Amino acid sequence: KNQVEQSPxxxxxxxxxxxxxxxxxxxxxxxxxRWYKQDTxxxxxxxxxxxxxxxxKSNGRYTATLDADTKQSSLHITASQLSDSASYICVVSTYNxxxxxxxxxxxxxxxxx
Amino acid sequence: xxxxxxxxxxxxxVTGKKLTVTCSQNMNHEYMSWYRQDPxxxxxxxxxxxxxxxxxxxxxxxxxxxxxKEKRNFPLILESPSxxxxxxxxxxxxxxxxxxxxxFGEGSRLTVL
Numbered sequence: 001k002n003q004v005e006q007s008p009x010x011x012x013x014x015x016x017x018x019x020x021x022x023x024x025x026x027x028x029x030x031x032x033x034r035w036y037k038q039d040t041x042x043x044x045x046x047x048x049x050x051x052x053x054x055x056x057k058s059n060g061r062y063t064a065t066l067d068a069d070t071k072q073s074s075l076h077i078t079a080s081q082l083s084d085s086a087s088y089i090c091v092v093s094t095y096n097x098x099x100x101x102x103x104x105x106x107x108x109x110x111x112x113x
Numbered sequence: 114x115x116x117x118x119x120x121x122x123x124x125x126x127v128t129g130k131k132l133t134v135t136c137s138q139n140m141n142h143e144y145m146s147w148y149r150q151d152p153x154x155x156x157x158x159x160x161x162x163x164x165x166x167x168x169x170x171x172x173x174x175x176x177x178x179x180x181x182k183e184k185r186n187f188p189l190i191l192e193s194p195s196x197x198x199x200x201x202x203x204x205x206x207x208x209x210x211x212x213x214x215x216x217f218g219e220g221s222r223l224t225v226l
Contacts, residue, residue, distance in 0.1 A: 032212050043117075043203055043217030044156075051212070089156065093212070101215075105155040 002027040004092050004104035012110045017080055021107045023073040023090030031093040031100075035064050035075045038087045038106070047075070047088075080111045115140045119204050119218035126194055127226050134189045134221050136204030142216070144207045145187040146171065147179065149200040150220075156203070162187055194225040 004025045013019050025033070032051045036044035048057045048064040050073065057064050061078045077084055090104035117138045126132055138145065146161035148171075158171030162181040176198055178190040187206075191198060202221045207213035 034214070036215075041201075041220065041222075043205070043219055044215070045217070046214040049212065049214065091215070101158070103156045103158075105153075 002092070002094065002102045004090055004102045006088075006090050006104035006107050008107060009105070010108040010110070012112060013080055015080060015082060015111055015113050019077050019080060019109065021075045021077075021088050021109070023075070023104055025071050025073070025090070025092045025102070025104075027071075027092040027094055027102050029095050030068065030071075031095050033064075033066060033073050033093070034091045035062070035073075036089040036091060038089060040086070044089055077109075082111050082113060085109060085111045115216065117204055117206055117216050117218040119202075119221045121221060122219060123222050125224045125226065128195055129193050132191050132194060132223075134191075134202060134204075134223070136187045136189065136218060137185050138187075138204075138206040138216070139185065140206060140208065140216065141184065142206035142208045142213075143184070144213070145181070146205050146215075147177070147187070147189045148203045148205065149173065149198075150203060151200050159189065159202075191223075194223075196225050199223060199225045 007022045034049045035047045038044040050066040063076045066073045087106040087108045089106045092102045120135045143164045147159040148156045150156050157173045160179040162168045204218040205215045207215045
């Protein structure tokens with residue numbers, strides 16, 4: 001069964017600090033992995049997409065990494081800001097027709113002043 | 114502006130009273146889908162549609178119906194709502210398969226008494 005596990009479930013950090021969120025998956029065959037940011041009560045918004053051949057992708061202060069061999073991805077947030085407080089969701093796609101997306105449970109990040 | 118629009122955003126109803134949550138996208142996307150989000154369970158797919166007149170069940174389709182008569186619209190129908198359908202619902206669409214970014218609506222918070 002395709003699964004995406006994220007850790008930690010929740011995290012509290014101080015403004016200006018860095019943090020790393022983890023995503024482990026067992027989805028096969030793998031197509032791509034996206035990280036989404038979801039502000040409370042809003043729809044998720046895509047931060048990065050990574051395909052099999054990519055191992056690092058940056059979007060401003062967000063840097064995603066992918067290790068396709070170990071089936072792990074991480075999202076590193078640099079110099080956190082209060083606006084980074086949100087849930088971060090890892091979503092893995094397959095090439096199979098039909099239900100092609102597997103969602104992780106998300107990591108809830110709180111950045112405190 | 115490219116967007117996915119859901120209505121209503123908030124709704125309180127009673128058990129058994131049929132309701133429809135509308136979803137419309139202006140990006141000419143072929144793929145549309147519905148999700149529910151519950152605390153501790155993450156996003157779960159209810160139904161999806163690969164194109165007009167093509168719909169299929171996701172992970173939690175029981176108690177829901179959908180239709181895709183036009184490319185831009187994908188309504189979610191609850192024929193006889195029950196309290197366990199109290200949830201936050203998201204509609205999403207995307208263009209490219211399988212790498213396309215999911216664009217989410219703002220969500221519809223439904224309470225069934």
